[in-house]
Amino acid sequence: MMLPRFRPHTAQGQRWSRAFPLTASVAVALWLGGCAAPGTEFQSTGVDPLPAEYQDFFDKEQPRNPEWMHDNTLEEAQQLVAAGQTREAILKLKGLAAQDIPKAYYELGKIWDQGKGIQADPAKAAAYYEDAVRTPSYILGHASLNLAKLSLEQQGAPYRPVLAYYLLEQAMEEEIGRDEGVVMASLLARGADGVAADPQRALALYRQAANNGNPDAILALANAYAEGGWLDTDKARSREYAERYAEGLRERAGGGDIKAMTELAELYSADGLLAGNDDRRLHWLTQAAQAGDPDAVAKAGREMLDSGRAEQGVTLLTQAAENGDVDAMERLGRILLEGDGLRARPIEARNWLEKAIDEDSVDARVTLGRALLEGDALPAEPQRGIRLLEQAARHDDPLALAMLGQAYLADEVVPTQPVIAARYLERGHELGHPFATEQLGALYLSGRGVATDPARGERLLREAIDQGQSGALRTLGEAYLAEDGPLPYQPREAERLLTQAVEAGDTSAATRLGEAYLTGELSGELSGELSPETTGPNPTQEPGGDAMAVADGASTQRGNSRVDHGRRLLENAAEQGDAYAMVVLGRAYRDGTGVSRDLAQATEWLERAEAAGHPSAAEALMRTQRDRGQAGDIQALIASARQGNVNSMADLGRAYRDGEGVGRNLSEASRWLERAARQGHPGAAAALGRMYLDGEGVARDPAKGAELLQVAVAGGHAGARADLGGMLLTGNGVEADPERGRRLLSEAAEAGNEYAAQTLGEAYLEGNGVSADPAEAERWLTRASDAGSLSARALLGTALVRGDQSLAQDPSRGEQLLTSAADQGHAGAQASLGREYLRGENLERDTRQGADYLLKAARQGHETARLALAKAYLAANGLENANREQALVWLDGVMDGNSQMASQTLHDLLSDEATLAAMPETMNAGG
Numbered sequence: 001m002m003l004p005r006f007r008p009h010t011a012q013g014q015r016w017s018r019a020f021p022l023t024a025s026v027a028v029a030l031w032l033g034g035c036a037a038p039g040t041e042f043q044s045t046g047v048d049p050l051p052a053e054y055q056d057f058f059d060k061e062q063p064r065n066p067e068w069m070h071d072n073t074l075e076e077a078q079q080l081v082a083a084g085q086t087r088e089a090i091l092k093l094k095g096l097a098a099q100d101i102p103k104a105y106y107e108l109g110k111i112w113d114q115g116k117g118i119q120a121d122p123a124k125a126a127a128y129y130e131d132a133v134r135t136p137s138y139i140l141g142h143a144s145l146n147l148a149k150l151s152l153e154q155q156g157a158p159y160r161p162v163l164a165y166y167l168l169e170q171a172m173e174e175e176i177g178r179d180e181g182v183v184m185a186s187l188l189a190r191g192a193d194g195v196a197a198d199p200q201r202a203l204a205l206y207r208q209a210a211n212n213g214n215p216d217a218i219l220a221l222a223n224a225y226a227e228g229g230w231l232d233t234d235k236a237r238s239r240e241y242a243e244r245y246a247e248g249l250r251e252r253a254g255g256g257d258i259k260a261m262t263e264l265a266e267l268y269s270a271d272g273l274l275a276g277n278d279d280r281r282l283h284w285l286t287q288a289a290q291a292g293d294p295d296a297v298a299k300a301g302r303e304m305l306d307s308g309r310a311e312q313g314v315t316l317l318t319q320a321a322e323n324g325d326v327d328a329m330e331r332l333g334r335i336l337l338e339g340d341g342l343r344a345r346p347i348e349a350r351n352w353l354e355k356a357i358d359e360d361s362v363d364a365r366v367t368l369g370r371a372l373l374e375g376d377a378l379p380a381e382p383q384r385g386i387r388l389l390e391q392a393a394r395h396d397d398p399l400a401l402a403m404l405g406q407a408y409l410a411d412e413v414v415p416t417q418p419v420i421a422a423r424y425l426e427r428g429h430e431l432g433h434p435f436a437t438e439q440l441g442a443l444y445l446s447g448r449g450v451a452t453d454p455a456r457g458e459r460l461l462r463e464a465i466d467q468g469q470s471g472a473l474r475t476l477g478e479a480y481l482a483e484d485g486p487l488p489y490q491p492r493e494a495e496r497l498l499t500q501a502v503e504a505g506d507t508s509a510a511t512r513l514g515e516a517y518l519t520g521e522l523s524g525e526l527s528g529e530l531s532p533e534t535t536g537p538n539p540t541q542e543p544g545g546d547a548m549a550v551a552d553g554a555s556t557q558r559g560n561s562r563v564d565h566g567r568r569l570l571e572n573a574a575e576q577g578d579a580y581a582m583v584v585l586g587r588a589y590r591d592g593t594g595v596s597r598d599l600a601q602a603t604e605w606l607e608r609a610e611a612a613g614h615p616s617a618a619e620a621l622m623r624t625q626r627d628r629g630q631a632g633d634i635q636a637l638i639a640s641a642r643q644g645n646v647n648s649m650a651d652l653g654r655a656y657r658d659g660e661g662v663g664r665n666l667s668e669a670s671r672w673l674e675r676a677a678r679q680g681h682p683g684a685a686a687a688l689g690r691m692y693l694d695g696e697g698v699a700r701d702p703a704k705g706a707e708l709l710q711v712a713v714a715g716g717h718a719g720a721r722a723d724l725g726g727m728l729l730t731g732n733g734v735e736a737d738p739e740r741g742r743r744l745l746s747e748a749a750e751a752g753n754e755y756a757a758q759t760l761g762e763a764y765l766e767g768n769g770v771s772a773d774p775a776e777a778e779r780w781l782t783r784a785s786d787a788g789s790l791s792a793r794a795l796l797g798t799a800l801v802r803g804d805q806s807l808a809q810d811p812s813r814g815e816q817l818l819t820s821a822a823d824q825g826h827a828g829a830q831a832s833l834g835r836e837y838l839r840g841e842n843l844e845r846d847t848r849q850g851a852d853y854l855l856k857a858a859r860q861g862h863e864t865a866r867l868a869l870a871k872a873y874l875a876a877n878g879l880e881n882a883n884r885e886q887a888l889v890w891l892d893g894v895m896d897g898n899s900q901m902a903s904q905t906l907h908d909l910l911s912d913e914a915t916l917a918a919m920p921e922t923m924n925a926g927g
Contacts, residue, residue: 046196048162057133057144057163058170070096074103086117097128102137105129106146113146122156133167141174149183152192161192181205182217189220189230199230210241218245222273242273253287261288262296278307294320298328305331310341321352329356330364337367337377346377357388365392366400373403373413382413393424401428402436409439409448412750415779418449429460434467442475445486454486465497470504473497478512481521495522502569510573511581517566518584518594563594574605582609583617590624599628607647611682613718615752615787634661641672649676650684657687657697666697677708682715690723693733702733713744721748722756729759729769738769749780757784758792765795765805774807785817793821794829801832801842811842822853830857831865 050058073092080089090111096104109128112121129150132143148167150157165187171180185205191197206224209217222241225234246267252260261284267274268281282303288296298320304313314335320328329352335342336349350371356364369388372381386407392400401424407414408421422443428436441460444453458479464472477497480490495516501509516522567588573581586606589598602624609617628637634655641648653673656665670691676684689708692701706727712720721744727734728741742763748756761781764773777799784792797817803809818836821829830853836843837850857865 044198046191046198047165048194050166051162054163054166057130058166059136070099070101070103074101074107077104077107081111081116084117086111097131100135102132102135102143103139105132105135106139106143109143109146113150122150122153123158126150126157141171141176141180142178144168144174145171145176145178145180145183148180152183152187159193161187162194165195179209179214179216182209182214182220185209185217186220189224197230203231210244213248215245215248218248226273238273242267246274253284256291258288258291258293258296261285261291262293262299265296265299278303282307289316289319294323294325297323298325298331301328302331305335305341308341310335314342321355326356326359326361327363329353329359330361330367333364334367337371339377344377350378362392362395362397362400365389366397366403369400370403373407380413386414393427396427396431398428398431398433398436401425401431402433402439405436405439409443418443420449422449434464434469435471437461437467438464438469438472438475441472445475445479452486458487468504470501470506470509473501473504474506474509474512477501477509481512481516491522507573507576507578507581510569511578511584514566514569514573514581515584517562518570518588520563520594522562567595574608577612579609579612579614579617582606582612583614583620586617586624587620590620590627599624599631599633603628603651604647607650607683610718611716613716613751613753615754618719628655628661631661637661646676646679646681646684649673649679650681650687653684654687657691666691670697677711680711680715682712682717682720685709685715686712686717686720686723689720693723693727702727706734718748718751718753719755721745721751722753722759725756726759729763731769736769742770749783752787754784754787754789754792757781757787758789758795761792762795765799765807767805772805774805777805778807790821790824790826790829793817794826794832797821797829798832801836809842815843822856825860827857827860827862827865830854830860831862831868834865835868 073096077089077092077096080086080092090108093104093108093111097108105128109125109132110116111118111125112128113125114120126147129143129147132139133147137143144167148164148171151160151164151167165184168180168184168187171178172184182205185202187195188198188202188205203221203224206217206221210221218241222238222245223229224231225238225241227233227235229238246264249260249264249267253264265281265284265288266272268277268284269275272281274280282300285296285300285303289300297316301313301316301318301320304310304316306313314332317328317332317335321332333349333351333353333356336345336352338344350368353364353368357368365388369385369392371378372385372388374380374385375382386404389400389404389407393404405421405425405428408417408424410416422440425436425440425443429440437460441457441464443450444457444460446452446457458476461472461476461479465476474497476487477494479485479487480494480497483489495513498509498513498516502513513522567585570581570585570588574585582605586602586604586609587593588595589602589605591597603621606617606621606624610621628634628651634652637648637652637655641652649672653669653671653676654660655662655669656672657669658664670688673684673688673691677688685708689705689712690696691698692705692708694700706724709720709724709727713724725741725744725746725748726732728737729745730736730738730741742760745756745760745763749760757780761777761779761784762768763770764777764780766772778796781792781796781799785796794817797814797820799805799807800810800814801818802814815833815836818829818833822833834850834852834854834857837846837853839845839850854865854869858869
């Protein structure tokens with residue numbers, strides 16, 4: 001137990017004397033009453049007792065050393081620090097510390113605390129401050145405050161909130177006139193380990209400091225009264241204190257304080273205490289930028305962009321980027337790519353993105369990778385795009401993972417690899433990217449790359465929906481609409497989800513919902529939940545955007561039928577460029593589904609769909625043209641063409657060419673097609689080009705045909721790409737250009753043209769114009785087959801059955817493909833399948849089936865099948881050297897008779913081994 005100590009009557013001693021009556025009386029009472037531990041005079045309800053190892057920090061002793069004797073040395077040390085000679089200052093101070101001079105400990109603590117000329121070391125600073133507090137001196141209050149701050153910061157020094165509380169009490173008792181009250185208020189506002197929150201005392205301390213003009217206290221009170229603060233929310237008080245704080249900042253900013261300028265900008269930010277004044281925020285950011293703050297330059301640039309002042313924003317971002325701001329480089333590259341609010345400058349954009357990538361920017365890799373993958377803003381470089389995204393994915397960038405998943409599913413720039421896609425998407429989902437979650441959910445519904453798990457797929461899609469993914473709304477809605485789909489059939493829930501997707505601007509959802517209404521999948525009157533109040537534009541969408549137009553189609557007057565609503569949805573989606581919506585409308589007008597039959601409207605929509613590259617548009621248009629001719633509407637078409645309607649000219653030319661609705665007249669066909677082609681109609685140019693290639697109604701002129709196909713290709717006609725690509729690939733009628741031919745065929749095939757896919761597959765199979773590549777051949781022929789090409793199916797099936805052209809033999813799959821094509825009437829497939837069943841080399845022998853298929857092929861005029869049967873007949877009758885024409889006459893007689901008798905006759909004929917041996921080794925599957 002120690003007696004209270006007294007201090008000499010210096011200026012600071014006078015402060016001690018004023019505080020002494022209470023402190024001394026407490027200490028004397030403790031001394032008289034027993035041995036009370038030092039520091040207990042500061043203990044408060046809700047605060048843990050002071051740990052024993054710190055009690056000597058609070059001993060009330062007189063200073064032992066006359067520090068004034070060392071003032072010169074201390075001053076020299078301070079001057080050395082100011083001059084940047086910190087090491088020399090430390091040596092001097094350590095000499096004094098060895099003599100137990102508290103001010104030396106304190107100054108050493110400040111050096112390590114503030115990192116003056118050396119690397120800051122909070123732990124070492126705390127140790128020196130402890131020595132300064134432990135040794136009685138007039139620096140006690142300052143050392144206590146500094147040690148308390150370090151004990152609360154958790155920045156390298158031990159975290160000791162209880163000790164900090166007692167130190168702050170000691171600093172406050174010393175009345176050092178710094179921010180000890182504010183630090184104590186901050187501790188008590190929410191409390192800490194061993195220190196219970198005391199909001200009332202914290203409020204009192206903050207108010208006292210605020211009244212004395214302490215800016216930290218003023219800001220703390222503004223935050224305390226704000227929503228989410230530790231006091232009851234009082235927006236008016238919060239704003240009042242925030243305005244007081246801003247006033248002080250403005251004074252400092254007026255004197256050129258850049259930090260004050262940036263703080264003012266933050267106050268006026270969207271989540272700042274004075275939110276709602278973007279102009280002020282931008283003003284202070286601009287001021288900071290002009291004053292030379294590089295961070296403010298970039299921030300001001302971004303603010304300019306966000307507020308619609310694109311050119312000013314780009315100017316500031318360019319300045320920041322030139323100053324080496326990597327984030328500014330990336331943002332600048334992105335905005336110049338997108339051209340949002342200004343002219344796109346893709347070359348400049350790429351330069352900035354490349355520079356950011358050189359500085360190891362992950363965001364720049366993602367931005368440039370996407371652009372090179374999509375090939376819209378920049379020329380496509382898919383392989384580099386993939387590489388950049390993969391580099392970003394290695395940094396766990398969630399968007400890169402989502403984009404890679406999409407790329408490995410799309411089969412456009414890289415071969416489809418669902419398993420790899422699923423791995424990327426799983427990681428992207430784990431990192432919280434909603435697009436990855438959406439795609440992963442779709443995979444679990446379909447079982448692509450993962451084991452089918454509809455329940456998990458549904459959960460993931462719901463999660464993506466909660467994160468705002470309209471695509472997930474559409475995918476789940478479509479799944480609920482499929483009666484034989486992976487999820488239970490829920491038409492009303494499907495309708496609700498698709499409607500929400502439409503409101504969010506999803507054009508594909510508008511098409512699917514419109515189709516369901518129009519075709520009757522969803523029937524009846526619009527219910528209350530689909531009223532204009534709930535199907536109007538999404539309030540988060542900006543007026544005038546594409547999504548706005550689609551969502552506007554979702555609105556309709558209460559009581560209108562779903563059919564009418566569906567038509568409006570489809571029309572809006574089609575106007576936004578959705579090719580499938582055009583096809584649905586075209587078919588609906590052709591067939592009178594949900595709308596009055598109108599073949600002119602049907603033709604218009606289907607022509608637009610064909611020009612947009614939809615794979616099913618051409619066949620639907622052909623049927624529509626046939627229907628128009630059968631309906632006797634040719635005169636209306638002629639009148640429209642004569643009035644100068646270019647679409648009608650093209651239609652009329654095709655009608656004359658095909659003899660649909662009018663007598664076939666190739667001269668008239670070429671005349672109308674040429675008029676339409678001269679006016680830039682790509683379909684007419686393509687049709688006329690084919691006529692010149694085939695010499696159909698015009699003198700054969702491959703060069704002119706190729707020239708017309710070029711015009712059609714320039715107009716975006718996918719079929720013309722396929723025709724011209726095939727010519728250039730092999731030099732058929734034009735100078736060969738295999739690389740361009742392959743590229744055109746690939747573009748057409750990627751757009752869904754099955755003929756282009758078949759041509760590519762056949763070229764890779766036989767090595768015509770390209771190096772033979774069995775894998776590519778199989779890929780393209782499979783795509784054409786899946787798109788409905790019977791010729792591709794027959795070619796691929798024959799090659800797989802026989803293992804032709806180095807293609808791995810797969811008789812089972814080949815038989816399935818041939819059977820599918822043959823049963824749909826493809827003569828070449830019938831001939832090949834018949835031959836294989838008869839010979840029994842690659843497929844199990846079945847002479848009856850073989851004879852039947854061969855007869856079907858021969859009846860369709862398949863030349864190889866006819867000759868094979870004729871040769872078999874001659875061999876069976878020992879007439880191998882007889883006139884083949886006589887055998888063909890016999891064959892025609894058999895085929896013209898009873899089909900059952902014909903089948904039996906051929907079956908009997910082909911049962912003989914010698915006859916079978918006379919069959920040709922191969923038959924043309926493509927006939």
